[in-house]
Amino acid sequence: MDQLVERLCVENRQVTVGGPAPTVAEFHRRLTDIGYVFLLFPETKGGTDLGVRVTKEATDLSAADFTGATGTVHLEGTLTLNYMPVRCVADIDLSTLSGTGHLVAR
Template identity: 45%
Template sequence: MKELVEKLSTGKHPVQVNRPDKSAGALKERIDLGYVHILFKETGTELGIKLKSNRCDFSMADFSNSKGKAHVEGGITLNYNKVKCVADIDLTTMEGEGYLIPLSDAEYDDLMDKKKN
């Protein structure tokens, strides 16, 4: 496993959402598209995550008033390693905590909704 993946897979790390801008409304638009960017602040690593909607939780999120928390989960390949990104974002600050989980090929295919023939 590559060093960056190993570092971000150990414990929780400060994250931020600021693309296309640092607002709850912009995050909601990205969620609706199924794809969000998570910036790991310690390393400066920004990851574009394909969301797995049934693993996300927005029940505590009030996007129109920028209050509450959003829980996002999705997949990405980072440095040739298949991983799941998990992040909890405070909608007031657009910051929170996140981490990566290395996945097997089968787990990644399930997360990314890839069907085997």
């Protein structure tokens, strides 16, 4: 297994919402309208910003208040990292746009 993928498969890694404009409104738009979000794993050399295709059936927005920027989002989605198909699982706190997450090799 690729070393980066192996490191990111360890559960409870720090993760933040990434991309060019990480705001609650942009995160919400990407989750619901686009279906593609960026997540940053900052504990790697230089940080690893991943583009994740959201799996809507496995993602839970019921505990999130996007208007008040409170609550949490449980996010799941897929991507390919270093030629390996993986699933990304993350729980994001909207007040900080950060939380924990990990990858699962598919």
